[in-house]
Amino acid sequence: MTVEHHLQASGDGQGPAAGPAGSDGKGIASLSATDTLATWPDELAATLARARIEVDLDVLAANLAAVRRFLRPGTRLLAVVKGDGYGVGAEMAARTFAAAGADALGTATLESALRLRRSGITAPILVFQPPEPPLLDFWLREGLQATVHDAATLHALSQRAVALGVGRPLAVHLEVDMGLGRGGLAPGQVAPLVAGAASLPGVRIEGLYTHLPTAARPRLALRLLDRFLRLVRDLEERGLRPPLVHCAESHLLVLAPYAQLDMVRVGNLLYGYAPRAARRAGLAVRPPSRLVVRVWAVHRAGDMTPGYRGGWARPGTPVAVLPVGLADGLRPAREARHWGDRMVILGRRLLGALGARQVLGASTAPPGPRVRAGHREVPLRGEFMMNHCLFDATGLPLAPGQEVELLVSRLTAPAHLPVVYLRGGRPVAVAWPQRQVLECVAAGTATAGPGGMAGGDAPAAAEAPAGAGDGQELRPVTGAASPGAGAASPEAALAPPVAGGPAHPDEETMG
Numbered sequence: 001m002t003v004e005h006h007l008q009a010s011g012d013g014q015g016p017a018a019g020p021a022g023s024d025g026k027g028i029a030s031l032s033a034t035d036t037l038a039t040w041p042d043e044l045a046a047t048l049a050r051a052r053i054e055v056d057l058d059v060l061a062a063n064l065a066a067v068r069r070f071l072r073p074g075t076r077l078l079a080v081v082k083g084d085g086y087g088v089g090a091e092m093a094a095r096t097f098a099a100a101g102a103d104a105l106g107t108a109t110l111e112s113a114l115r116l117r118r119s120g121i122t123a124p125i126l127v128f129q130p131p132e133p134p135l136l137d138f139w140l141r142e143g144l145q146a147t148v149h150d151a152a153t154l155h156a157l158s159q160r161a162v163a164l165g166v167g168r169p170l171a172v173h174l175e176v177d178m179g180l181g182r183g184g185l186a187p188g189q190v191a192p193l194v195a196g197a198a199s200l201p202g203v204r205i206e207g208l209y210t211h212l213p214t215a216a217r218p219r220l221a222l223r224l225l226d227r228f229l230r231l232v233r234d235l236e237e238r239g240l241r242p243p244l245v246h247c248a249e250s251h252l253l254v255l256a257p258y259a260q261l262d263m264v265r266v267g268n269l270l271y272g273y274a275p276r277a278a279r280r281a282g283l284a285v286r287p288p289s290r291l292v293v294r295v296w297a298v299h300r301a302g303d304m305t306p307g308y309r310g311g312w313a314r315p316g317t318p319v320a321v322l323p324v325g326l327a328d329g330l331r332p333a334r335e336a337r338h339w340g341d342r343m344v345i346l347g348r349r350l351l352g353a354l355g356a357r358q359v360l361g362a363s364t365a366p367p368g369p370r371v372r373a374g375h376r377e378v379p380l381r382g383e384f385m386m387n388h389c390l391f392d393a394t395g396l397p398l399a400p401g402q403e404v405e406l407l408v409s410r411l412t413a414p415a416h417l418p419v420v421y422l423r424g425g426r427p428v429a430v431a432w433p434q435r436q437v438l439e440c441v442a443a444g445t446a447t448a449g450p451g452g453m454a455g456g457d458a459p460a461a462a463e464a465p466a467g468a469g470d471g472q473e474l475r476p477v478t479g480a481a482s483p484g485a486g487a488a489s490p491e492a493a494l495a496p497p498v499a500g501g502p503a504h505p506d507e508e509t510m511g
C-alpha cells in the first residue's frame, strides 16, 4: 500500500479532489506519491486515519540556509536536534540538516545520539549530557563528541580510550557554567584542565562552551557573555584557547552577533521559532510542521453544556470532536491555576455575558491553540481530554471525516502520532515512534517469567555497553519485531506474547 493510499484513506472520504482542509489548499491527499513502505504496520495505518504531523523537510533546509546567511563568515553551525528534533523527529531533522550543510549535530542525551548513529548518521554529534563511568565506552565506540564538566571524567575517558585502542583521539568540549546552574566547570577550573589535558592520550580538547539564559533574561545573558569572553581572552593569552569556542544559541546569535565566535548551536530558529529580534534583523524562518486531524463527529450542544469542565459552549452551539488529546502531548493553552488567570477568565466571561465580545475584538482572543479549516481559523474554545478534543466549531463549517489543522504553539510530545515527511511537496518518509516491549532474559534461560523488567533497557545497556553481554539479554516480547527495530533473536518468535493490558492506565478515569 502506498503512502498516498493511506493518507487518502485517512482523508475526507471524497477522494483526492476534495483535498484536506489545509491552509494552503495543497494538502497531502492531492499528492501522488508512489512510495511504498516495505512493511506497513496495521497500527500505523490506524493512527494515520485519525491524525498526523506533516513536516516539510524543504522548510527545515531553508531555515538552516537562512541562519547560515545570517552568520558571520567562517562561523560553524551546529544543528541542535534535542527533544526529538523539537518535536519533528530527530532522525529526519538530523539527516536534513547534515545534507543542508550543518557542520555538526547536537543532542541533549546519549540515547538520542545513539539512535542517530544506529540510523546511519555519521556526522559529528556533540552530546550535551556529560559521560558517566558506566557509559563512557558509548562515546568512544560511536565517536560521539563529549561534553566534560570535570577533570575526573576527562581522565576516565582518556583511560578507556587507551584501553579500547580507539584510533583517533576523542573530541572533547569543556562546558563552563557561567551561572545557568545546569552543570559545568567553574571559570577558574578551565585553564588548569586544558593545560593538563595536553598530556592525556586518547582525548583532545576541541571546544569550550557555555549556555546562557538569553531568551528569558537577555540583559543578564549579555553580562554573563562578557565574563565568558574575558575567560576566553585569558586562555588565549596563556596559549590555552581550544580551537572551537561557542556560546550562542538562537537568541544570542541574533541579539549579539559578536557572540557567534567559532560556532553557534542552533535549535529554535531551525524549527521556525524566531525571536522577534530575528525577524527585525531580517532573519526569516518558517515553522516546518502542521498537525492535521480528522474530525470524528460534529453535533449541536444540548441543554447540558458539553465536556468535563463545560462552560465553553451554549445550547445549540456546533461542537466538533477530534480524536487527539493529552495522550498525544496536547495541552490546554493555559491553566487557570493562579488567581490572576482566574480573574482574566472571569472578566472575559462577564464581558461575554454582557455581549461585549464584538466590542473587544480580536485582541482579547484567548491565548493558545487555534483551529483552521480551509482558509478559516478560529481560537480553539473547548477542552482536551485524554484522547479527545471537544471544541466550539462556530464559524467553521465542519463535517465528520474532514481534516482540520490544529495550530498549537509547540509540538513537543507527539508521542503517538505518525510524522509524514514531505520533500518537494511529496511524502518521502513516515516516522512512527513505536514503543517496543523488550523482555529481560537471563543467559541460558528459555523464558523469563512475566512481570520482569520489560522495557527497562537503560540499566542493562549501562552494564553492557555496545552489546557486551554479561548474562542479561533483552529481546522483543512479541515475535513480530517492528521494521527497523533490529534483528530479533530467533527464539523471540517463540517467546510468549504479553497479555493485552489496558491501553492506558488513566484511560478509565481521565479519558
Ligand SMILES: *Cc1c(COP(=O)(O)O)cnc(C)c1O
Residues within 6 Å of the ligand: 080, 082, 108, 128, 211, 248, 249, 250, 251, 265, 266, 267, 268, 269
Ligand atoms: C537547547 C540548546 C541549544 C539550542 O538552543 P535554541 O534556543 O533552541 O537555539 C544550544 N546549546 C545547548 C547546550 C542547548 O541545550
